[in-house]
Amino acid sequence: VRLAVYLGPHTARVAVGTFAQKAFGRGAETLTRKDLPALMDALRPMLRTFVGREPCEIVLQAILRELQ
């Protein structure tokens, strides 16, 4: 939901799927809580491109907090 605020629901879903595949070689639906920090690392360059370093870190930290 936090990603969707910036990217829209469609692109947010695609982004999580794309970077889950790149980081783990499997779909987002197979991820567990312990995969979250690595998923955040994978999403970081993408989000940083659009919103810059500082807001990117704030959003990723918030996502991590909410999901853990």
Place this chain on the structure above:
Amino acid sequence: MKFKVLTVAPWIVACVLLAAAALTPSTDRAVVLRIGSEGVKLLALVGCVLAALAFERGDYMRRAWALNGACFLLLLTRDVTLLPVIPPSTTLVPIQGALVTVANAASVYGTWLMARAFSASGLELPGSATHRRTVTLVAVIIAIAITSGPFVLDVRALFGGDAGAIVAIASDLGDVLSLSFIAPVLLTAMAMRGGLLRWTWGFFAAGLFAWLVYDATAPLASVFSVDQGTLDMIREGLRALACGYIFSAALAHRAIVKD
């Protein structure tokens, strides 16, 4: 709310400029339009600088906004050399040519960074590769069709001994390249529908579209026999829209990043 204000603001600026020009005696109208032209370029420059400063050094979008801002700064610098207090001189022509050429190069690079932000982020724009290529090709063909007429005339003028035509040629080439990026910018805005960032890319696409129509006015005016006074008004209105939407895109991006 603020995004809705940014949506209508360029239209308000354009309408105010045109109303002021229409209410001015025709002998002084060119001055009003000139002031308006410089004002909207300054507005776009301020927007681009504010957006660039919202990002940190090394951020992708900081470079994109800084380059777009550099374009307006260089164009405003060129316009200073056109002030009546500076006597016209042949030595100014290469300086003006260099300023416009570098301004257009900065605009092309900045627009290209906006257009490829999606792929630079590691994502793919929606639709098949064939679909994306087709949409891009159509945009390129439209951009070439619109700018080729003035380009041919300017090349002829250059070979006819008019050294000042180099300024117009640089502008024509910059236009065709920048306007070719409308398709990926628009596709980015559409991909982000429902998200805040759609405003930035949507406004930027609106700005590019206004420039496209601006370039189309010259060939269309000759077809429909529009007089020079009316054409100047239409073109300055479109310039205000184009610069206004670049300003809106920049301010929207700053608001998204800072809030």
